[in-house]
Amino acid sequence: MQLEIPSPEPAVDSAQTKTDALTDGNTASDQGIENNFLRENLVVSGWGLLGTVLVAVFFIYCSYLPIYHTDIWGHVSYGQSMIETGKLPVEDPYVELAAGVEMINNAWLSQLLFGWLVNQSGPQGIGDGYAVICLATFLAFAATFSVSTGNRMLGFCLAVCTWLMITFRLAIVRPELLGELCFALVLLQIAIADRVRRKSENKNLTYPIWMWFSLPLTFMLWANLHGAYIVGFAVLGAAVLGSLGTAIFKHRSVSGVWTDKQLRADVMLVQLSLLAACLNPYGIDLLLQTALFPTHPNLKTVLEWTPLEIISLEGIPMATSWLFAAFFIRHSKVRFPIRDVILLLVLSLAVCLRVRMIAWYSPVYFFVMAPHVADVFRQVSQIQFVAKLQSVFGFMSRPTFHIALVTGFVCYLAFAFTPISRHAMGGTVRPLDQIVSKQTPIGITNYFKEHPQEGLIYAPQWWGDWINWELDGDVKVFVSTNSIHLVPPEVWNHYMTISRGRPGSQALLTRYRINTMVVSKDLQPGLVKMFEGNKDWKATFSDDISVIFERTTSSATTKVAAH
Amino acid sequence: MNRFASISFYLLQIIFVGTIFGYGTVRYQARFAETALPTPLNEPVQMRPRYDRPDLLSDAQLVATLEKLKPRLRGRNPKINFVDHALRFWGVEAQFTDEQCLSGVEMRDLLLDHRVFQDSWGTDANPFLIPDFRGDSKLLEMRTKDGAASASHTDHSLASLAEVGTPLDFPVMTPKGEIELRAALEYSLREFSLNQDEYEWSTIIFLHYLPEIQNWKATSGQRITWDHLADRLMRQRLADGVCFGNHRLFALVSMLNADDNHQILSAEKRTDVMSYLKDVTNRLVKTQSAEGFWDSKWPGDERDGPPSEDKGSPLGDVADRILATGHALEWWAFAPKELLPPDETLSKAVQWTYSEIQALSDSQVKRFYTFLTHAGRALSLWRGKMPHEVWKERTEQLAKLNLTDADSDQPDNKQFEVSVMGEVR
Numbered sequence: 001m002q003l004e005i006p007s008p009e010p011a012v013d014s015a016q017t018k019t020d021a022l023t024d025g026n027t028a029s030d031q032g033i034e035n036n037f038l039r040e041n042l043v044v045s046g047w048g049l050l051g052t053v054l055v056a057v058f059f060i061y062c063s064y065l066p067i068y069h070t071d072i073w074g075h076v077s078y079g080q081s082m083i084e085t086g087k088l089p090v091e092d093p094y095v096e097l098a099a100g101v102e103m104i105n106n107a108w109l110s111q112l113l114f115g116w117l118v119n120q121s122g123p124q125g126i127g128d129g130y131a132v133i134c135l136a137t138f139l140a141f142a143a144t145f146s147v148s149t150g151n152r153m154l155g156f157c158l159a160v161c162t163w164l165m166i167t168f169r170l171a172i173v174r175p176e177l178l179g180e181l182c183f184a185l186v187l188l189q190i191a192i193a194d195r196v197r198r199k200s201e202n203k204n205l206t207y208p209i210w211m212w213f214s215l216p217l218t219f220m221l222w223a224n225l226h227g228a229y230i231v232g233f234a235v236l237g238a239a240v241l242g243s244l245g246t247a248i249f250k251h252r253s254v255s256g257v258w259t260d261k262q263l264r265a266d267v268m269l270v271q272l273s274l275l276a277a278c279l280n281p282y283g284i285d286l287l288l289q290t291a292l293f294p295t296h297p298n299l300k301t302v303l304e305w306t307p308l309e310i311i312s313l314e315g316i317p318m319a320t321s322w323l324f325a326a327f328f329i330r331h332s333k334v335r336f337p338i339r340d341v342i343l344l345l346v347l348s349l350a351v352c353l354r355v356r357m358i359a360w361y362s363p364v365y366f367f368v369m370a371p372h373v374a375d376v377f378r379q380v381s382q383i384q385f386v387a388k389l390q391s392v393f394g395f396m397s398r399p400t401f402h403i404a405l406v407t408g409f410v411c412y413l414a415f416a417f418t419p420i421s422r423h424a425m426g427g428t429v430r431p432l433d434q435i436v437s438k439q440t441p442i443g444i445t446n447y448f449k450e451h452p453q454e455g456l457i458y459a460p461q462w463w464g465d466w467i468n469w470e471l472d473g474d475v476k477v478f479v480s481t482n483s484i485h486l487v488p489p490e491v492w493n494h495y496m497t498i499s500r501g502r503p504g505s506q507a508l509l510t511r512y513r514i515n516t517m518v519v520s521k522d523l524q525p526g527l528v529k530m531f532e533g534n535k536d537w538k539a540t541f542s543d544d545i546s547v548i549f550e551r552t553t554s555s556a557t558t559k560v561a562a563h
Numbered sequence: 564m565n566r567f568a569s570i571s572f573y574l575l576q577i578i579f580v581g582t583i584f585g586y587g588t589v590r591y592q593a594r595f596a597e598t599a600l601p602t603p604l605n606e607p608v609q610m611r612p613r614y615d616r617p618d619l620l621s622d623a624q625l626v627a628t629l630e631k632l633k634p635r636l637r638g639r640n641p642k643i644n645f646v647d648h649a650l651r652f653w654g655v656e657a658q659f660t661d662e663q664c665l666s667g668v669e670m671r672d673l674l675l676d677h678r679v680f681q682d683s684w685g686t687d688a689n690p691f692l693i694p695d696f697r698g699d700s701k702l703l704e705m706r707t708k709d710g711a712a713s714a715s716h717t718d719h720s721l722a723s724l725a726e727v728g729t730p731l732d733f734p735v736m737t738p739k740g741e742i743e744l745r746a747a748l749e750y751s752l753r754e755f756s757l758n759q760d761e762y763e764w765s766t767i768i769f770l771h772y773l774p775e776i777q778n779w780k781a782t783s784g785q786r787i788t789w790d791h792l793a794d795r796l797m798r799q800r801l802a803d804g805v806c807f808g809n810h811r812l813f814a815l816v817s818m819l820n821a822d823d824n825h826q827i828l829s830a831e832k833r834t835d836v837m838s839y840l841k842d843v844t845n846r847l848v849k850t851q852s853a854e855g856f857w858d859s860k861w862p863g864d865e866r867d868g869p870p871s872e873d874k875g876s877p878l879g880d881v882a883d884r885i886l887a888t889g890h891a892l893e894w895w896a897f898a899p900k901e902l903l904p905p906d907e908t909l910s911k912a913v914q915w916t917y918s919e920i921q922a923l924s925d926s927q928v929k930r931f932y933t934f935l936t937h938a939g940r941a942l943s944l945w946r947g948k949m950p951h952e953v954w955k956e957r958t959e960q961l962a963k964l965n966l967t968d969a970d971s972d973q974p975d976n977k978q979f980e981v982s983v984m985g986e987v988r
Binding site for chain 2: 096097099100101102258259264267271274283284285287288289292454455488489490491494510511512513515551552
């Protein structure tokens with residue numbers, strides 16, 4: 001028994017009945033035929049309406065979600081700079097301590113998009129873009145899981161679960177979000193291919209023709225949008241290994257494996273996608289850089305690149321997911337393909353090593369678990385109470401033209417109530433402090449506009465990109481989030497020493513000639529206290545989130561000559 | 564599946580994998596692998612003094628100054644930072660009849676021959692030369708900031724050796740056998756990072772051995788250009804740095820000299836450096852004392868405040884003044900005319916330095932020796948000669964007159980005073 005009850009016959013469709021009444025049973029005019037066609041085909045069920053309402057609320061929520069204050073502004077700066085100069089940045093244009101460090105900009109296309117959005121619509125453009133990307137990604141996930149489970153409602157629920165598991169990452173607009181969209185598209189194509197293969201009578205079918213084009217195309221796009229395309233290759237690689245395992249079991253001979261069609265198809269699809277990923281401004285260098293990136297020494301101290309801890313934002317959902325996996329695998333009667341086993345293991349291991357990989361684990365987890373979840377639900381549906389409950393909600397499964405109209409109206413309302421509608425319907429842009437998150441240091445940049453700074457300043461790296469963007473590089477920050485991997489390790493260690501107020505930090509401030517310290521009240525309370533108690537520094541600005549300390553001129557330091 | 568399709572498929576695989584791995588390896592080597600170190604000159608370039616100004620200092624005054632500052636370092640446990648300073652001051656060519664003095668060659672041997680080092684320091688002392696074999700690389704570290712048997716500043720000893728013209732193929736005897744001096748340059752290049760604490764002498768090394776190299780990649784992956792180095796040298800507060808920041812100024816002037824011959828700086832950066840040094844000169848003119856010296860407060864007010872009140876050296880005011888004044892005179896001696904102060908400023912500074920050195924007791928000379936090597940060298944440079952050249956001329960003149968060092972030490976030897984020292988004020 002399925003949760004989604006099959007559509008009733010068109011003969012009992014209420015919209016059809018009403019159409020007949022209006023035309024008084026006479027022969028329909030051309031317009032009438034057209035209306036009937038619409039009424040017969042443009043139908044939505046109550047569940048569909050409910051899903052639309054939820055998606056609309058999600059879209060509105062995303063549209064009003066404040067733009068997070070970290071690296072997005074660095075991406076916007078890069079994008080605007082690329083639009084202005086027509087060139088890819090060779091080095092970080094803002095952080096002078098990263099001068100001479102060659103950059104491979106693996107998110108250049110995302111940055112170009114963000115830069116263009118801001119050029120067109122100001123900071124609100126980022127909010128609009130974020131909402132649209134989130135919507136597209138969510139729908140792609142929903143479609144993927146619907147195809148995997150053969151059940152739209154279940155697919156929708158799994159997409160919601162996917163989102164909830166990593167909502168703390170997806171709440172931040174950054175190129176990773178576009179990578180997530182590409183990942184969803186890759187999974188969708190694989191899910192469709194799996195389904196076509198399952199349903200096809202042709203046992204030799206490997207992949208549908210269109211997929212030989214669409215999958216490489218997706219990888220080409222992904223490689224230019226964000227560096228996580230490597231995860232996509234992990235999925236394809238798992239498919240190859242899965243096919244290899246299956247071929248070994250199936251043929252039990254080298255020549256059989258050698259000539260296995262599915263294995264060959266998987267290998268060729270990986271190769272085509274790999275070639276497609278090389279279609280970027282850096283060619284194969286981009287792939288090499290992506291593979292080497294996690295080994296960068298500066299990332300060891302960046303929270304999202306550290307190993308998994310169970311009692312953490314990532315650890316708890318991970319542990320929960322493993323418990324659920326154990327339950328569903330225990331009760332599912334669906335075969336667990338080798339590919340899925342490898343995928344689950346590889347991604348679990350990846351999260352254990354680098355917590356940020358949870359962004360890719362979540363979709364893979366639900367992608368792998370979807371058939372098992374569907375099977376368990378099928379079993380649960382056979383319980384009498386559940387079956388009764390489903391029949392109570394049976395009316396929700398009946399698609400009608402009227403519900404379609406209401407659904408359309410909901411879509412319109414969702415559009416009309418979001419800032420993006422101003423492009424079509426007019427309206428004013430919200431003030432900046434409503435568009436960006438409360439942790440965005442607007443007060444700091446306003447202060448610097450009135451008090452220009454000479455030389456380097458210290459600011460926490462998560463504010464560096466905002467300061468660079470808002471002041472167009474007029475104030476030189478020590479490090480920004482976008483340049484963590486660009487500054488030499490020594491500079492990053494110095495940044496960490498200063499940030500944590502370790503012994504030697506004052507000497508480093510002198511070495512870098514830093515006379516201005518921007519400190520976060522929420523995240524650096526120790527540093528605030530340390531500078532408040534230092535007579536060589538005085539607070540010259542303070543607001544709810546930040547404080548600026550400036551060196552008092554009388555205590556400027558000079559190094560002793562040492563012989 | 565037919566045989567042809569099967570063979571084609573696997574041929575395709577071989578070609579694909581071969582191409583991807585082959586090309587990938589080539590690109591990895593080109594962009595990501597640790598890059599080879601730049602190829603240096605074997606013979607370091609030498610900076611010659613630009614000016615000969617007898618109006619600032621007489622021959623006799625110069626000889627008297629050098630006489631006072633001879634390297635009386637023979638004996639047990641000569642401090643390595645004294646030896647490398649003395650070597651830089653006097654040069655390898657220097658020879659003395661005074662038995663207390665080490666010749667230039669002896670000083671170089673103390674630095675570059677572990678057996679000679681052991682003769683002076685004994686077998687218990689930590690060796691000054693530390694061979695560092697990493698994989699195929701042979702590197703040579705010179706012990707630094709680790710007591711009297713080590714150098715006082717990062718790269719100071721190698722910079723001194725470079726300044727006195729030591730070639731990179733010079734054999735160095737380490738505790739683990741012979742190695743070329745090139746290994747020390749490679750160590751310096753591998754360890755160098757733009758934001759390290761002391762970088763002034765590293766810059767001097769690079770200017771002497773790599774003047775023809777426009778840029779190179781540091782171990783951290785950062786591409787180092789001379790413009791970056793110039794920015795680094797100009798970043799800190801003026802008096803922030805060893806010897807009240809004067810070594811940074813010396814490095815900048817050395818950079819301008821190298822740029823004259825090899826165009827290592829961009830036009831914009833050269834202008835920046837010139838403006839920066841002009842500003843420094845203007846400050847020095849303003850802050851010079853009536854007597855002619857400077858001290859730790861030489862820069863005056865900067866954008867981030869006045870000079871610090873409490874940061875003189877532990878050796879006292881006289882040492883600080885000799886330090887600040889001697890170093891300023893030293894870098895000016897290599898600076899283009901546009902960067903020089905008025906003659907009056909120079910004259911007062913030179914004469915104050917000369918008088919102050921003459922007034923020092925032997926124990927003060929011993930304690931301030933490293934500072935004094937800069938002051939003594941500066942006075943020699945303003946007469947257009949390196950100290951060993953002056954000393955050689957003086958020795959030859961003594962020989963012509965059948966006089967010895969001992970005769971020159973006699974205060975009433977009129978023949979010596981008239982013939983060799985001229986009119987001593």
